[in-house]
Amino acid sequence: MKLSDKIFDVCVVGSGAGAGPVIYELSKAGYKVVVLEKGPWYRTKDFSKDEMTATRRSVYTPNLKDEPQVIEDLNEQGNWEARSTYETGRDFWNGNCVGGSSNFMSGYFARFKPVDFKLLSTYGEIKGANIADWPIDYYDLEPYYEKVERIVGISGKVIKHRFAEPRSTPDFPYPPLQENIVSKWIDQAAKSLGVQTIPMPRAILSQKKGDRNACYYSNFCGSYGCSSDAKGSSRVSLIHEALKTGNCAVIPNAKVYHLETNGKFTVKKAWYYNAIGQKQYIKAKIFVVAAQAVETSRLLLMSKNKEFEQGLANNNKQVGKNLIFSAGGVGGGDLYYDDLSPDIARELARPGVFVNRTVQDYYELTDPDTGKKIKGGTVDFLFEHANPVSKAIRQKWNDKGNLRYGETLKKHLKNYFTGLRKLKFEIFVDWLPTDNCFVSLDCNIKDKWNDPVARIRVGYHPHDLKVAGIISEKAKQILSKIGARNVYAGISGAPPNNLQAGGCRFGNDPATSVLDKYCKAHEVNNLYITDGSFMPTGGSLTYTWTIYANSFRVADVIKSVL
Amino acid sequence: MKNRVPFNRRQFIKGVGATAVLLQLPVWQSCKPTIYKGILSADNQFVINNVLQILFPSKPGPDIYDIKVEKHLNNYLTDPLIDPDEQQFIINGIGWIRETAQEKFENDFLLLSRKQQEKLIKFILSKPWGENWVSKLLTILFEAMLLDPVYGINTHEIGWRFLHHVPGKPRPENYNKYPEILQRKNENIIITDLKQL
Numbered sequence: 001m002k003l004s005d006k007i008f009d010v011c012v013v014g015s016g017a018g019a020g021p022v023i024y025e026l027s028k029a030g031y032k033v034v035v036l037e038k039g040p041w042y043r044t045k046d047f048s049k050d051e052m053t054a055t056r057r058s059v060y061t062p063n064l065k066d067e068p069q070v071i072e073d074l075n076e077q078g079n080w081e082a083r084s085t086y087e088t089g090r091d092f093w094n095g096n097c098v099g100g101s102s103n104f105m106s107g108y109f110a111r112f113k114p115v116d117f118k119l120l121s122t123y124g125e126i127k128g129a130n131i132a133d134w135p136i137d138y139y140d141l142e143p144y145y146e147k148v149e150r151i152v153g154i155s156g157k158v159i160k161h162r163f164a165e166p167r168s169t170p171d172f173p174y175p176p177l178q179e180n181i182v183s184k185w186i187d188q189a190a191k192s193l194g195v196q197t198i199p200m201p202r203a204i205l206s207q208k209k210g211d212r213n214a215c216y217y218s219n220f221c222g223s224y225g226c227s228s229d230a231k232g233s234s235r236v237s238l239i240h241e242a243l244k245t246g247n248c249a250v251i252p253n254a255k256v257y258h259l260e261t262n263g264k265f266t267v268k269k270a271w272y273y274n275a276i277g278q279k280q281y282i283k284a285k286i287f288v289v290a291a292q293a294v295e296t297s298r299l300l301l302m303s304k305n306k307e308f309e310q311g312l313a314n315n316n317k318q319v320g321k322n323l324i325f326s327a328g329g330v331g332g333g334d335l336y337y338d339d340l341s342p343d344i345a346r347e348l349a350r351p352g353v354f355v356n357r358t359v360q361d362y363y364e365l366t367d368p369d370t371g372k373k374i375k376g377g378t379v380d381f382l383f384e385h386a387n388p389v390s391k392a393i394r395q396k397w398n399d400k401g402n403l404r405y406g407e408t409l410k411k412h413l414k415n416y417f418t419g420l421r422k423l424k425f426e427i428f429v430d431w432l433p434t435d436n437c438f439v440s441l442d443c444n445i446k447d448k449w450n451d452p453v454a455r456i457r458v459g460y461h462p463h464d465l466k467v468a469g470i471i472s473e474k475a476k477q478i479l480s481k482i483g484a485r486n487v488y489a490g491i492s493g494a495p496p497n498n499l500q501a502g503g504c505r506f507g508n509d510p511a512t513s514v515l516d517k518y519c520k521a522h523e524v525n526n527l528y529i530t531d532g533s534f535m536p537t538g539g540s541l542t543y544t545w546t547i548y549a550n551s552f553r554v555a556d557v558i559k560s561v562l
Numbered sequence: 563m564k565n566r567v568p569f570n571r572r573q574f575i576k577g578v579g580a581t582a583v584l585l586q587l588p589v590w591q592s593c594k595p596t597i598y599k600g601i602l603s604a605d606n607q608f609v610i611n612n613v614l615q616i617l618f619p620s621k622p623g624p625d626i627y628d629i630k631v632e633k634h635l636n637n638y639l640t641d642p643l644i645d646p647d648e649q650q651f652i653i654n655g656i657g658w659i660r661e662t663a664q665e666k667f668e669n670d671f672l673l674l675s676r677k678q679q680e681k682l683i684k685f686i687l688s689k690p691w692g693e694n695w696v697s698k699l700l701t702i703l704f705e706a707m708l709l710d711p712v713y714g715i716n717t718h719e720i721g722w723r724f725l726h727h728v729p730g731k732p733r734p735e736n737y738n739k740y741p742e743i744l745q746r747k748n749e750n751i752i753i754t755d756l757k758q759l
Contacts, residue, residue, distance in 0.1 A: 041746065046746065048735070049730025049734075050709075050712075220730035253747060275749055351728055388725065388727045392707075392708060392725075393704060396700055396701075403697060405616070409618070410619070413725060414623065417727065
């Protein structure tokens with residue numbers, strides 16, 4: 001029987017964090033599942049700690065010449081200026097391979113908090129922002145957060161604190177990962193400032209789980225595939241298990257370009273280009289799209305059918321709207337070994353072990369301008385990535401913005417690499433949804449298959465910068481208290497390419513949302529979206545745990561209708 | 563996460579000479595470098611080696627021959643995943659610095675003293691194209707010094723030892739280094755069993 005003659009129970013587009021739980025749950029439940037993944041299948045043994053492959057060349061992501069995107073930024077004149085990523089080199093792609101970007105995540109995991117599900121009703125409207133409450137609450141998702149802890153594998157330790165999320169279990173199933181001596185310094189410094197620190201949960205196994213080994217502290221985690229399978233990628237934690245059922249088929253190098261409907265608001269076929277560029281299709285009863293927020297919106301907008309002239313599920317013109325990111329700013333400071341005893345300096349320099357500290361005391365703030373309560377955010381502490389080439393590149397320029405070269409450069413590199421360790425922080429605030437952050441199709445630029453590329457407008461709300469500015473001052477105090485020198489912070493509305501959500505928000509009103517509360521498209525009978533696209537707001541945290549949890553929730557919904 | 567420094571394609575153009583470069587006007591042809599099968603001509607290799615030696619002198623630490631930057635540069639210039647415009651920009655820069663040598667010293671770069679070469683580099687750093695070109699060369703130098711020796715560079719880990727860098731494990735091997743790993747992007751397969759992997 002040809003693949004195209006078969007009717008699968010479920011066809012899943014994408015294989016990352018939004019797809020994995022659906023693939024896992026439905027395969028285990030006995031349903032026939034087919035997965036169309038745009039990228040190749042990299043096996044664990046294909047991954048090494050090679051900076052060339054991981055970050056210096058477009059190996060895990062597409063070549064921008066073949067697959068550009070278009071980014072619209074506000075220019076100095078206050079106009080939106082669109083430029084191809086091929087022109088600028090500003091790469092917005094993430095991991096394109098089986099397991100998606102979850103292969104390359106750092107695995108900093110955080111649950112959203114009850115307030116994140118009702119931002120509008122808690123803090124009210126903000127002019128210029130399209131804030132909406134979620135159609136579900138924290139308690140609808142809590143069992144699935146717990147499921148992710150167990151099945152994907154999260155290590156950590158529960159600490160009571162002011163903004164702690166309610167839990168159905170007392171603690172994480174895996175104990176915390178090993179920590180660097182700096183973690184204690186952060187704890188002590190914060191405590192002296194009246195701030196509570198929390199161990200950062202990580203989607204990294206601290207103990208063996210089935211076929212997966214524990215973390216071996218390679219010192220090269222984020223941006224790299226994991227060589228012990230400790231990292232909870234969708235590939236090793238979910239898709240491997242799904243394949244063991246015999247009910248799952250994965251087609252790598254399959255780029256879906258059109259979802260065809262039957263004239264009755266039902267998707268019948270997913271059309272894709274295979275590895276050799278041939279057009280193929282898959283038939284299924286239910287289709288699940290989880291191609292990461294930008295590309296999910298793009299696929300729907302490209303899928304114009306007789307009953308969807310403006311793109312699939314887009315008769316209310318909501319697809320692509322209210323794109324959001326998880327961001328706010330970064331900062332850091334330098335810890336000089338000369339300031340420490342040789343023994344302590346050696347401890348600080350110890351590679352591999354983690355910082356794993358976060359502060360959530362700022363989750364709610366008082367607006368200095370109005371005196372009203374406003375939603376705040378979080379701060380995570382981490383070391384500068386050990387990638388040597390990237391580290392050296394950041395040292396090219398001196399404080400005056402001039403290039404270093406010659407003996408000056410070499411001496412500077414030597415001092416930087418051997419004389420200090422940089423401790424950084426990352427701030428996450430709500431990236432408020434606005435009319436100036438959305439995905440559309442570019443009219444002019446096509447990819448290598450001659451399809452229109454995604455055009456992404458990346459506007460932000462000034463409120464985000466205000467909140468991040470308040471938090472960054474507090475984070476800087478902690479670093480200074482530790483004894484860091486050259487403490488700095490940079491607050492920015494520049495979106496990170498790897499933490500994207502929204503574009504197909506869920507809600508109860510089809511006029512203002514693409515998906516219903518079960519993440520089924522309002523306008524389509526059998527289309528579900530399970531990546532971060534569903535989020536109307538994004539909390540002040542990283543998204544991945546919530547994406548995993550919601551995908552497990554939707555998997556239960558799909559089981560109930562199949 | 564990507565750590566690549568964004569470039570601006572417009573910065574590949576050498577200011578007032580932009581039109582001439584794009585249209586290949588004769589004024590540039592006298593010193594326009596050429597590539598022979600992915601390898602720079604002898605005189606252009608000599609020019610760029612002199613520039614690289616000034617950017618990355620022999621002391622302290624390894625020199626440009628220890629880290630095999632010439633090999634890495636040639637790999638870079640023939641790498642299918644490096645944008646051809648970026649590759650051409652490196653080539654164009656050689657032509658432009660030789661052109662600038664003629665303007666400033668009325669002599670070919672090949673015949674300048676080291677002092678004059680150093681003055682020339684300082685001068686071109688004040689030009690947008692020159693700053694961008696030198697910045698690109700520094701990136702290529704850093705790659706040669708700090709990427710894995712499996713690529714035939716960073717000989718005996720000399721760059722890593724200079725900066726006390728401890729590499730992560732597992733290190734890349736021939737089958738999973740770049741570009742060999744790209745072969746997986748061409749696999750036309752259906753996976754239904756883990757044993758297939």
